[in-house]
Amino acid sequence: MTLPTPIFHDLPAARPLDVVILAAGAGTRMRSTLPKMLHEVCGRPMVAWAVKTAHDLQARDIVVVTGHGAAQVEAALAPSAVRFARQDRQLGTGHAFLLGAAELRGDADVLVLYGDSPMLSVDTLNAMRAFHLQEHNALTVLSSELPDATGYGRIVRGEGGQVERIVEQKAASPSELRLTEFNSGVYLMDARAPELTAQIGNDNAAGEYYLTDLLALYREQGSRVAAFKIPDPSEVMGANDRVQLAELARLMQRRINERHMRAGVTLRDPATSYIEDTVLIAPDVVIEPGVVLRGQTEIASGVVVGAYSHLSDSRLAAQVQIKPHSVLESAVVGAASDVGPFARLRPGAVLEEGVHVGNFVEVKNSRLASGVKAGHLAYLGDASIGAESNIGAGTIIANFDGLNKHRTEIGAGAFVGSNATLIAPLTLGDAAFVAGGSTVSSDVPQGAMAVSRSVQRNVEGWSLRYWRQLAAQPESQLARKLPWLASWLTRQS
Structure with missing residues (x-):
C-alpha cells in the first residue's frame, strides 16, 4: 500500500504517544560477549536506532525493557532520556511489555518497537499512526509480505480486511502456511493495552506470555483490530547473527548514502562509501571511493574527500581538499586548505585557511595559522605555528620528555629548514630561520637564524x-x- 502522509491536526483525538522498546534478548547466535542490542549498525548500537526513532516520533515516554547484559545496555543508553524496566526472566513478549508498561503514565497510545530492528523508519511509523487514528483502531499491527514467510506469524484477515488472528508458524494449518502477509511484532495500541496484557495467559508449550494474544482480547471487547501493511519487508528486518547484522548494515548504509546523494552530494562509488548517520554533508561535496566518515563529522560545500580517506569527528570548511589515504581524527580544517595524500591529523589539530599539509605529515594538538605549509615528512605536535610559516621536510617537534608534553610556539613567517629537530619547550620568533639539519633547544629571537650542526670535515681517500x-x-x-x-x-x- 502507498503510505499516507500523516496530518495529525485533521485526525480524531490525536492522543499522546508512549513507546516501549523490547531489548531483553540474549542473542546467543551472535556468539559475542557484547550484548546483542549493542552491536552496531552504521555507527549506532541497534537499540540506539530504536531509541532515536522513538525520539523522532516525539514520544512522551520511552521505556526500554532490558534483560541480557542489562547493565551494559542501560549504561550505553543513559544519555538518551529513556527509562528502563528489567526482565530478569525471559517469559515472553507479553511479560516484557507488561514490565515496560508499568513505567508509563498511562492515558496514551502505546507503540511497541524492538531493539534489534533498526531499519524501521519514522515516516513508516507516522503513516501507521495516521492509519490507526483515521480507522479508529484499538490495535494496529504492522505487517508486510514475503513470497516465503516461513518462521513468521501469519496475518489472518476477515471481513473488511480486519485482522481476525495472528497464527504462529508451528500452529498454522497448511492453508495458513501459504499466507504471505506476516506479523512484524510492531504494535500500536490504545491506552487499554497494559490492562489487557495482564490478562494474557501462558498455557502453551513454552510457558510464555505472548503479546500476539492481545489481539483476541481486544476483539472480545468488540474493538477494531487492523493491520497496516508496508511494501518493503526489509524495514522490519532484525538481526540474530553476524550475517543478518551485516545485511542490516548494508541496507542502512544504502539508505544513508541515497539520502546524501538526493541532497546534492556526489558519491563516486556508493557501494564503497561508509557514512554514519550522524555525519553532516553539504551539497556539492565529492566523496571518492573507499571513504569512511564517522561520528560528528561535518563537511562544508565544495570539499573533495579523496579515495580511502578516514574521517572521524572532524570539521571541514568550504573548498577543502582531502587527498587520498588521509586520516583525520577530531580535527578542524579551514577553508581552501589541502591535506595529504597519506597525512594524519590527530585530535586537536586545527588548520586555519589556506594551510597545506602534504604527504606523510602528522599533526597533533597543534594550530597552524593561515598559509602555513608543511609539505612532507614532518611531525608537528603540541605547537602553535604562525601565519605563512614554512616547515621543511623531515622536521620533527620533540615534545615529550617521557612524562610530560611541552609546547612549541612558532611565530609568523618563520622558515624551518629540512631535517630540523625542535626540542620543546621552545619559541621561534616571527620571521625566524632554522638552518637545515639543525637541532634547536633554545629560543630563537625574531628575525634571527639558528644553526646547530657540526662543521663538515672531508677525510680524503x-x-x-x-x-x-x-x-x-x-x-x-x-x-x-x-x-x-x-x-x-x-x-x-
Whole structure:
C-alpha cells in the first residue's frame, strides 16, 4: 500500500504517544560477549536506532525493557532520556511489555518497537499512526509480505480486511502456511493495552506470555483490530547473527548514502562509501571511493574527500581538499586548505585557511595559522605555528620528555629548514630561520637564524680504502652485487 502522509491536526483525538522498546534478548547466535542490542549498525548500537526513532516520533515516554547484559545496555543508553524496566526472566513478549508498561503514565497510545530492528523508519511509523487514528483502531499491527514467510506469524484477515488472528508458524494449518502477509511484532495500541496484557495467559508449550494474544482480547471487547501493511519487508528486518547484522548494515548504509546523494552530494562509488548517520554533508561535496566518515563529522560545500580517506569527528570548511589515504581524527580544517595524500591529523589539530599539509605529515594538538605549509615528512605536535610559516621536510617537534608534553610556539613567517629537530619547550620568533639539519633547544629571537650542526670535515681517500678492504675479503660479493663500484675500484689502481 502507498503510505499516507500523516496530518495529525485533521485526525480524531490525536492522543499522546508512549513507546516501549523490547531489548531483553540474549542473542546467543551472535556468539559475542557484547550484548546483542549493542552491536552496531552504521555507527549506532541497534537499540540506539530504536531509541532515536522513538525520539523522532516525539514520544512522551520511552521505556526500554532490558534483560541480557542489562547493565551494559542501560549504561550505553543513559544519555538518551529513556527509562528502563528489567526482565530478569525471559517469559515472553507479553511479560516484557507488561514490565515496560508499568513505567508509563498511562492515558496514551502505546507503540511497541524492538531493539534489534533498526531499519524501521519514522515516516513508516507516522503513516501507521495516521492509519490507526483515521480507522479508529484499538490495535494496529504492522505487517508486510514475503513470497516465503516461513518462521513468521501469519496475518489472518476477515471481513473488511480486519485482522481476525495472528497464527504462529508451528500452529498454522497448511492453508495458513501459504499466507504471505506476516506479523512484524510492531504494535500500536490504545491506552487499554497494559490492562489487557495482564490478562494474557501462558498455557502453551513454552510457558510464555505472548503479546500476539492481545489481539483476541481486544476483539472480545468488540474493538477494531487492523493491520497496516508496508511494501518493503526489509524495514522490519532484525538481526540474530553476524550475517543478518551485516545485511542490516548494508541496507542502512544504502539508505544513508541515497539520502546524501538526493541532497546534492556526489558519491563516486556508493557501494564503497561508509557514512554514519550522524555525519553532516553539504551539497556539492565529492566523496571518492573507499571513504569512511564517522561520528560528528561535518563537511562544508565544495570539499573533495579523496579515495580511502578516514574521517572521524572532524570539521571541514568550504573548498577543502582531502587527498587520498588521509586520516583525520577530531580535527578542524579551514577553508581552501589541502591535506595529504597519506597525512594524519590527530585530535586537536586545527588548520586555519589556506594551510597545506602534504604527504606523510602528522599533526597533533597543534594550530597552524593561515598559509602555513608543511609539505612532507614532518611531525608537528603540541605547537602553535604562525601565519605563512614554512616547515621543511623531515622536521620533527620533540615534545615529550617521557612524562610530560611541552609546547612549541612558532611565530609568523618563520622558515624551518629540512631535517630540523625542535626540542620543546621552545619559541621561534616571527620571521625566524632554522638552518637545515639543525637541532634547536633554545629560543630563537625574531628575525634571527639558528644553526646547530657540526662543521663538515672531508677525510680524503677514506671511501677508496673502505671499498678496497671489502673487495679483498675471501668470497667477496662486491663484483657481483655492485659491478659499477668494482669497475671504479679497478680504475683507481
